[in-house]
Amino acid sequence: MSKGQLSINLATTRGSWGFAEAVDGCLRHDITAIAPWRDQVEAIGLKEAARIVETNKLRVTGLCRGGMFPAADEAGRQTNIDDNKRAIDEAVALNADCLVLVVGGLPGSSKDIVDARKQVTDGIAAILPYARENNMKLAIEPLHPMYAADRVCVNTLSHALDICVELGQGVGVAIDVYHVWWDPQLAEQIARAGQMGAIYAHHICDWLVPTKDLLLDRGMMGDGVIDLPGIRAMIEAAGFHGPQEVEIFSQDNWWKKPGDEVLQTCMTRFKTVC
Template sequence: MKTEGLSINLATVREQWNLREAVEACARQGIRAIDPWRDQVAKIGLEESARVIRDHGMQVTGYCRGGMFTAADDAGRKAAIEENIRAIDEAVALGADCLVFVVGGLPQGSRDIAGARSQVRDGLGAVLNHARKVKMPLAIEPLHPMYAADRACVNTLGQSLDLADELGQGVGVAIDVYHVWWDPDVEREIARAGKAKQIFAYHICDWLVPTKDLLLDRGMMGDGVIDLKRLHGLITQAGFHGPQEVEIFSANDWWKRPGDDVIRTCIERYNAVCL
């Protein structure tokens, strides 16, 4: 089966393998693109992670994740900016195509979502000069509104693109179907992103009915209600031809299966329902 154009976000097999083992498993099944997470890199070390990725000829379609800019005080916001500078440098060391940002929700004790969004804008602005200097694209990932309080106060593709437009060169979006499939404006906003060449990454999975856990019960492509072929068509028409990146958090299903079976299923479903 075709594996060209398929990337595995290593969250999909985070409970089965460490980064080294996951890269080796992807390579065994003909996959040549991945997206690692910072904790996975930290576990075996940045230098070793870069070596493993390089030795297996992997494209790094993104690096997860930067962000979490919002905080209740200046010290917290400053610490977040410093941490994001480190994340940018790690992404460069790994040769990532972009650093993906989950921007942060409401600061503890706050009800001011407009203020939180201002903190996100200011935080991204504070790291942007460094990102430009080291030539690392920053990809804002809008998250479903159910995450607005605790994970991301930027919740639509339109909001993300407004931020990217305001911040300028080097800022775009990571489009995850789990977060945008429901949006009545998604067709228009994907076209807008494509016209401005702001689509830096594209993540796929499925929305299960019923969903038993809003964070840790994502579906394998084809098991839910997302029209993946339609969204892939929109992304392609918008000019994005990079890999489709499978990102599945599944505490009670896919994380409990043998990793090789998970990757094999990703390949099968990619060919059957995503192209």
């Protein structure tokens, strides 16, 4: 079975490189698909980042990130909507496959997760016409429930797909194995996403046992407990054959290693364990 293309989310080499250095490193290893973060693009300038992408004929498998919709008041919600429209502009300039949405958690001191989820759906609905006008797909990334309070209150693939159904064309999902591998409904929901044509991105890494930091201790593929080939097979059976995007936050391990070593390891593991 073909494994498709490898993409590097530039969070993976954040410990060593900015945008331009990461692109140079990827090209040294014949990797031509990337997924940058907005702060990395801002640091070099959108115009220069877009030039680098175009000159090197790179595929941008996603721009990270839009989202963070909930806020304590209407002014805050409008500020977040405006920022997401800027994110759409940036994704368009980079010719990204999609804008990844890390949708946000409970705003301020709120304990009302039902309202936070409503604000997420309302926020996506508010930017969707602009995304459609600009032919930019919006990819909701459900995150592990441990992030429900502060980062993302959409925590299952099922919930994300329900939002896609409610909002319609142009909204899909980014399936990150780190966040969904544990879900008893995973196979069913990946198949559902495929039937909807809603799989826009596939992110890979591994879940370490023990995990020392729930945000910044992701594992390299093969170092943890996730059945990467099994999930890949589900996603490909559902019709998505795009790149697998390595996204590793690892402040005490991979971010301390030279970028070229990180990329070489990503390539080896992609070939041998994914």
